[in-house]
Amino acid sequence: xxxxxxxxxxxxxxxxxxxxxxxxxxxxxxxxxxxxxxxxxxxxxxxxxxxxxxxxxxxxxxxxxxxxxxxxxxxxxxxxxxxxxxxxxxxxxxxxxxxxxxxxxxxxxxxxxxxxxxxxxxxxxxxxxxxxxxxxxxxxxxxxxxxxxxxxxxxxxxxxxxxxxxxxxxxxxxxxxxxxxxxxxxxxxxxxxxxxxxxxxxxxxxxxxxxxxxxx
Numbered sequence: 001x002x003x004x005x006x007x008x009x010x011x012x013x014x015x016x017x018x019x020x021x022x023x024x025x026x027x028x029x030x031x032x033x034x035x036x037x038x039x040x041x042x043x044x045x046x047x048x049x050x051x052x053x054x055x056x057x058x059x060x061x062x063x064x065x066x067x068x069x070x071x072x073x074x075x076x077x078x079x080x081x082x083x084x085x086x087x088x089x090x091x092x093x094x095x096x097x098x099x100x101x102x103x104x105x106x107x108x109x110x111x112x113x114x115x116x117x118x119x120x121x122x123x124x125x126x127x128x129x130x131x132x133x134x135x136x137x138x139x140x141x142x143x144x145x146x147x148x149x150x151x152x153x154x155x156x157x158x159x160x161x162x163x164x165x166x167x168x169x170x171x172x173x174x175x176x177x178x179x180x181x182x183x184x185x186x187x188x189x190x191x192x193x194x195x196x197x198x199x200x201x202x203x204x205x206x207x208x209x210x211x212x213x214x215x216x
Contacts, residue, residue, distance in 0.1 A: 031136045031152070031164075034171040035144055036215060042145025044109070045116040045138060049079040059083075074104040078114045085121040093121060112138055116147075119155075124194075128158040149175065150190065153204045154197060162207065169201075169208045174215060180205070 050073075052062050060083060066076040081096030097118045104111045115134045123131035132155045139148050149172035156165035172180040179185055183205050186198050193201075 028133055029136050029140055031132070032140045034149065034152075034168050036171070037175045038144045038146050038149050038171055039175060040144050040146065042112070042138075042143050042147060045112040045143075045145055046147060047110075047113045048075075049082065049110065049113055049117055050075040052076075052079075072103060074100040074108060074114065075110045077103070078110070078117060082117060082121050085125050088125075090125055093125075097121070112143075119151075123155060123158075128155050131155050132159065146175070150180070150201060154201050157200055157204045162204075165204050166208050166211075167213055169204045170213050170215070173208065173212070181209075183209075 050063065050066075052059060052066070060080065063076045063080050063083075066073045067080070077096050078100040081093040081100065083093075084090075084096060085093030097114070100114050101111075101118070104114055115137055119131040119134035119138075122128075122134065132152075135148075135152060135155065138145070139152060149168045149170075153165045153168040153172070156162075156168060169180070179189055183202050186201055186205065187193075190198065190201070
């Protein structure tokens with residue numbers, strides 16, 4: 001039943017051709033080196049894109065109606081992008097996210113959230129490089145979010161940038177040594193992560209434990 005529902009949802013997304021643009025061309029930034037501590041909760045990054053509940057056709061229809069009423073409903077648009085990418089309509093999802101990012105700009109209340117969620121959608125669709133590009137924009141800001149060290153460690157390890165991944169994991173340990181120093185804590189600290197993501201970060205944790213880098 002759920003699979004049929006998602007297939008129909010994808011069909012509804014395909015009808016939203018008027019919403020689609022070419023993917024946003026993001027000027028690649030070099031990721032800044034980690035700072036010493038990351039205490040900021042950065043709620044603006046991981047907040048919900050849209051508060052509507054439900055799933056499948058009903059949710060997609062409501063999101064589309066929201067955008068029809070307000071073409072600047074960037075949160076609803078990004079959430080449609082998330083649904084599309086999780087349903088393996090990657091081009092549609094990228095287009096929807098691109099429009100949401102371009103429309104929201106840098107000062108909208110959802111700007112950080114859209115990029116944070118887009119990074120996860122890209123990572124989970126197999127595009128770790130694209131995920132890093134989105135998260136780099138956030139990490140290079142003046143906000144030192146708690147999510148940054150483990151998330152950047154994850155994506156950098158995936159990209160075989162292992163030394164950099166260990167440096168970012170070390171920032172997590174410096175910030176909260178009682179939490180991140182032990183591998184047993186990872187699932188509880190990151191309950192929204194998938195099992196394979198926990199497993200990848202565990203590899204980083206073990207590499208860090210074998211040779212903890214000094215600061216600075």
